[in-house]
Amino acid sequence: MKDILDAILASDSTPADFAHLALPESYRAVTVHKDEVEMFDGLPTREKDPRKSLHLDEVPVPELGPGEALVAVMASSVNYNSVWTSIFEPLPTFGFLERYGRTSPLAKRHDLPYHIIGSDLAGVVLRTGPGVGAWRPGDEVVAHCLSVELESADGHDDTMLDPEQRIWGFETNFGGLAEIALVKSNQLMPKPAHLSWEEAAAPGLVNSTAYRQLVSRNGAGMKQGDNVLIWGASGGLGSYATQFALAGGANPVCVVSSEKKAELCRAMGAEAIIxxxxxxxxxxxxxxxxxxxxWKRFGKRIRELTGGEDVDIVFEHPGRETFGASVYVTRKGGTIVTCASTSGYLHSYDNRYLWMSLKRIVGSHFANYREAWEANRLIAKGKIHPTLSKTYPLHETGQAAHDVHRNAHQGKVGVLCLAPREGMGVRDEEKRAKHIDAINRFRNV
Structure with a gap:
């Protein structure tokens, strides 16, 4: 691993240098263990502690298959799916790995007694498998987390509809919270040159999820002038939804849970805050x-902030706790678009306010490659910015996941994998200087 890191840190390394690097036999990775899935049985969700279930193990480098790439991971980040994996809710992820392993001899690699987690990365391509032409060793990349087989016709209009669609690092093995990761080549995208490794790793999953949910025609199809109610507007998902609304000429109505989080929304440019x-x-x-x-009191407050208008779109992800209110406050003909249920999966609402007012509920899950590419392109152009607030070393991933589990964080929590310190990997200092305040916005609160 030292030779790999030295090559990445050297300013004159060539693709040939990376291609000739010897791969190590093993690498460090954050894992959960199959024989520990019952360790939290009987405990309330809030008392389940990722610091007890997440391990830093030395694991073998996986076999590289056709259409795949091995990436040296400089940095990653923690998402809610990492928390769910670590507390074995709603189900242990080993069932996902077992089912995937039955689909083909190559997929069998993923069915292991340990699960390497993590659905974000920024790093450098080390090797590509047969059939890969778009990427080569030495390329600096980020990865989105959609893993698809595309052997069925169902996924060829929208890859999220592929029957064998999975979230890498959650429903597959060899994820990004590690020194090396295994990805499909069509997960790769160019690393934004003005960002450090940890900044580039932070947006991936949440930025793409928010883009599809709010902007894409597969989600809410937001347009200029829309009033958009955003739950958790300073959080991992909400902070990107707030930026997309502002960048797209919409009016975000930001719902937060503290004055500190309200200040973050104001710093992003939002004015309507609850x-x-x-x-x-x-x-x-x-x-x-x-x-x-x-619900009515909440709706009245929204109208006070919008000049008497109801919201066109509700950006939903808390689920059970808020869903009834979300359906109620949406305008006639409006859209409630949901991508998660962090407060509970069983939603309850008064259907009269849905059917009689011709509202729509739209389910949205991650993003297809095109949507993820467009979301990353906006990051690279400096139109949308990372919301990284804190970074941990790889061996403290358990604490990072604990922060997210207890909502003791703002924006995104990053993890340094091979990168020896923060601030490395910036290639375009001029562009960075133009956006430095926005890049550091969540760090400075």
């Missing part, structure tokens, strides 16, 4: 009963 903690919205009277009066 601090749900300060205003004490309680959408549920008890575990089984929602409170429509609170």
């Amino acid at each position: 601090d749900r903690s300060a205003e004490d919205y309680r959408f549920w009277k008890d575990e089984h009963t929602q409170d429509p009066k609170e």
Whole structure:
């Protein structure tokens, strides 16, 4: 690994130099273990501690197959799927790996007693498998996390509809929280030159997810002038949704849970902000009963911020806790687009407000390659910026995941893998200087 890192840090390394580097037999990776999936049985979700379940192991380098690449990972980041994997909810991920392993002899590599997690990376291509022509050793890349087989016709209009669509590092093995990762070549995209390794690694999953959910015609198809209600507007997903709304001429209505998070939204340029903690919205009277009066109070507050208009789009991801309110406050003919359920999967809402007002609920999951490419292109152009707030070394990934699990973070939490320190990997200092305040916005709060 030292020779690989030396080649990456050297200013004069060539593609031939990388192609001739010897691959190590093993590398360090963050894993969960199959024999520990019951370790948190009986505990409430909040008490399940990723610091106990995530391990830093020495693992063998996987076999490289056709259409694949091995990437030296300089940095990665923590997503909610990493947290879910670490606490074995809603199911242990080993079931995903077992099912994938049954699909082909090559896929059998993924079915192991350990799962290398992580769905983001920024790094350097080390090797490419047969059939790969677009990428070569030495290329600086980021990876999106859509893994598809595309052997069925179903996925050729929108790859997210492929029957064998999986999220890399969550439903596949050999993820990005490691020194080396195995990806399909059609997961790779150019690393934005003005960003450091950890900054470039942070947007991947959440930026692409927010792009499809809000901007793409496969999601809400946001247009200029739309009022967009964004739950958790300073968080990993919401911080990118807020930027897309502002960059696209829409009006974000940012829902946050503290004044500190409200300040972050203002720093991004948002003006309409609701601090749900300060205003004490309680959408549920008890575990089984929602409170429509609170929906109405919430809707009234939104109209105060929009000049009397209801929202055209609700950017939903909390799920159970907020979904009834989201359906209620959406304008007639508007759209509730949902990509997650971090507060619970069983959503409850009053269907009268949906069907009689011709509203739509749209499910959105990650992004196809084109959507991920466009989202990354906006990062590279300096139109959308990373929301990295803190970075941990690889051996402290458990603490990073714990931060995200307990919502003790802003934006995204990064992880240095091979990169020895923060701030490395910047190739375009001039562009960086133009955007440095926005790049550091979440670090400075």
